[in-house]
Each structure stands twice: as C-alpha cells, then as structure tokens.
Amino acid sequence: MVLPFNPFRIDWNDCTFAQWNALLNRCKRPTLLQTLPYAQALAKTEGWKADFGIIRFEDKPVGLVQVQTKRWLPFLTTCQIHRGPLWIHDEIPGEMLKLVLRMIRDRYHLLRGRPLVFHPEMIDGDVARKRLSDSGFHRRSAGYESVWLDLTPTPDDLRAGLDRKWRNKLVQAERSGLEVETDTSGRRFDWLMEKYLQDKMARNYKGPSPAFLRVLRELSADTAPPVQLTALREGRPVAGVFLVRHGVAATYQVGWNGEEGRRSRAHHLLLWRSALWLKANGITGFDLGGLNETTPGIARFKTGMGGQPFRLVGGYV
Template identity: 70%
Template structure:
C-alpha cells in the first residue's frame, strides 16, 4: 500500500537552545510548557526527559513540539505533550494539520511501548475534535482554560480595554502610593514570594509548580532567565507579589500572593497593571493570565476583566 505524500517532517533532538528559543520567539502564541527551560527543569526535578522536535514543511521550519518521556519498564516509556505543537504562522490549514497529527500518532503508540498523553495547543471546537478523532486520538479530559491579553495595541489601548470596574479599582490602587520592586533573578524577592506561595498552597490545597521546579527552570538558561518578580510595598512593607514566566515573545502569570493590607489597597490590580507595562517596555506581545476554572469564579472574573480573550483548548487525548 502506497502511503499518501506528506510534505512535513519532524527532526528530533537536532537543535540547540538558541535555535529552539529563536523559533519559539517567532511563534505568535508561544506557551510556557514548550520552552527549553521547562523541559530541562522537568528532567532535573521530576525525571522526565525532553525530546525536542522541529517541524519542517518541505525544507522550511514551520513549528516545534516538545515531548516529555519517562521509562517505566524496559519495554514501556510514558510520553506526554502539553500545549504543543506550536506554529510560526498564524494557522495551519486543517488537512495539513492532520498530516502532522498523524505523524505524532504514529510515533507514539501503545503497541510500540510508547503510549502518549496529548494536550494539543488547539482551540476547542467541533472541527478540531473531528481532526483529532480522524487521526486516531481519543478524548479523555477537558481542556485548559485561560485568558490571553494581546499587548500589541500598546498601553493606552490595553488600559482602555479594561472592564470599567477593574479600571476603577486600579485607580484606587494608584492613589495609595504603592511602591514597585522588580527582580529578574531568583533572589531575595523570589524567596520571599515562594515562602508565601507555599503557605497559600497548603492552606488552600491547590496544585502548582514547586519552588524547586521554578528555580530549576530559571537556572536552565543563564543568558535569558525567564522569571520576573514584581512586588508592591505599602508604608514600606511588602503587601503583594506576582511571578511572571517569560517564553518567546509572551509571558504567563504563574504565581500571585497578597495579604489583607494588600487587598485593602488593591495591590494585585496595581501589580498586574505594572506587569503589563513591564512586558510592553521589554517588547513582549502577549500575556497568558494563568488559567481559569469554574471552582475559582472570583479569580476568573478578575482575569477576564483585564480585557483579554478567554480561550479553552480542545482537551486531553490518548
């Protein structure tokens, strides 16, 4: 049987950090979980090995996909893809996308001892679900939801796009003479925020990356460390902090903490707005506000009122 012609190919583990990072920077919607630093940190902290694949159309690189693998038995290796593949161009036509999905499906099969858990970076709609099914994948979980804030219009347009109530609360924060501190190294401010983050995780029983993982990710690239800590002081005392993680031309809001005094002076509104200004100053074009779900409706409302576009991915497949 003659297989249909496929103009795509995936070159595996044949690139440097610099080459991967340069391609990621060309992606319009880069994701944190497809960064080189994320893969290296997973290997160091959790024992997952990263395979880095560059997707070519004919001889031209058009996308990338990172796969984490962990050997469970001599004949069985667990494999997973989170929030990939990513594309340099805005959109890959559906029939062409199916060719790449089939390549991934054929590489990771249970009968070959390489079962795959796949959370593709594809929006949830009937056409996408059909393509996943047509290429041999079976859906088994709901998709990630978040809010994407486009920064390309600039600070004035982004501020004008804030929900009226959110903008009024930002005005309140700005009247409280909050002082901003910014740190791009995993130093004292990072340690301070991680201490409060751990206490909050335990008290509220939610999942999130460990401080060890975040530090390992930060240390995986000495020339371009990804973490940014912004901290608000009121009356000389820190009352709130946020952690951003940069990836390509975008960033993700990863950690946030505030105390009662910070809530009273709207310190989180102040810090999220200062995050937008910092990212714009450093030429970033997108801001993933870090996930929303039905169980935390107040957090979801806080994020959606920043004026971004909510999105939901197609879900988890095997």
C-alpha cells in the same frame, strides 16, 4: 496500500538548544511548556527527558513540538505533550494539520511501547476535536482555560480596554500609596515562594512546586529571566506576582495577596504594571494563568483586564 503524499516531516533531536530557542522566538503564541528551560527544569526535578521535534514543510521549518518522556520498564516509556505543537506562522490548514498529528500518533503509541498523553495547543471546538479523532486520538479530559492579553496596543488603549470596575479599582490602588518593585534578580523570590506554598496548602489547589520554579528561574537567568513584581507598604511586601517570559510571550505563574494587599487592590496594580513592563520589554502576549470553576472570583479578575478568554481542546490519548 499506497500512503498519501506527506510534504511534512519531523526531525527529532536534531537541533541545538540555540536553534530551538530561535525557532520558538519566531512563534506568534509560544507556550511556556514547550520551552527549553521548562524541559530542563522537569528533567532536574522530576526526571523527565525531552524529545525535541522540528516540523518541516518541504524542508522549511514551520513548527516545533516538545515531548516529555520517562522510561518505567525496558519496553515501556510514558510520553506527554503539553501545549504543543507550536507554529511559526498561523496554524496550518486542517487537512495538512492532520498529516502532522498522524506523524505524532504513529511515533508515540501504546503498541510501540510509548503511550502518549496529548494536550495539544488547539482551541476547543467541534472541528478541532474531529481533527484529533480522525488522527487516531481519543479525548479523555477537559482543556486548559485562561485569558490571553494582547500587548500590542498602546498603553492608553490597553487601559481603555480594562473593564470599568477593574479600572476603578486600579485607580484606587494607584492612590493607595503602594510602591511597586520590579526585579529579575530573585531578590524576594524566597519570600513569595513561602507565601505561595502556604496559600497552596491552605486552599488545596494544584500548581508547580517552589522547587521546580526555583530551578526554572535559575535556568532562565541568562536568557529571559523571570520577573517578580512586589507591592510594598512602607518597605514591607504585601503582595507579589511571578511572571515567566518565553519568546514573545509571558505567563502569570504565581501570585500572592495578603490582607493589606487586598484592601489596597494591590493585585490590580501589580497586573497592570506587569502588562506595561512586559510590553516595554518586547513581549506581545500575556497568558494570565489558568481559570477554573472553583475560583470564579479569580476568573472575573483576570477577564477584567480586557483579554480574550480561551479554552484548549483537552487531553487525548
């Protein structure tokens, strides 16, 4: 059997950290889970090791994919890809994309002792599901849902794009007397992590551990340190958000709002100031964090900023 010509190749673990960061910075919609600090934080806190793949088309780099691996037995290594591959330009055409997917399928397979859990960065739909099925993958779970806020418009246009009720609550927050502290040094990081952990335990939802976020913050400090915005009432913190930057994008990672903060609409003010700060610091896209059916109020809050809701194609094996 003659295999079809494939102009793509994936060079595995053949790049420096600086080269990986440079390529990720060229991606239009980079994801946090494909970054070097994320891989390093997983290695330190959970023991995962990363394979770094540069996708090339006729020797030209066009994308990248990071695979997390953990060896359980000499002949069995669990592998996972979350929110990759990423593309330096627009996503490649469907039939060409399948060539890349098949290379990933061939390398990470149960028969090779490397079973893969694959959550690709592909918008859900019949076409995307068929491409994955044709490439040998089988769907097992629903995909990540979030809201993507384009930060390229002017601040006036961003404000005009807010939902009317959302904008009215923002005005209330702006008139409430709250101060907003913006910090990249981690000054109030411990305070926010304590509140986040208490809330996480009380409401029993999934999310990264404070230990992981601490390591991630430390590993990002010299390149693109995470930013924390805190709402203050007479010097006392009443609400806070923690955002992680990656390439030209950022992700809302953690937020907490106390009773006084809720009365003052503090989160509306913090998210709006976050968008302005990120835009002023060269960020062009803002992932507002995951949505789920169990928290419809949070979903309405995030979509009210005028972003574009999206759902990824899901988890595959």
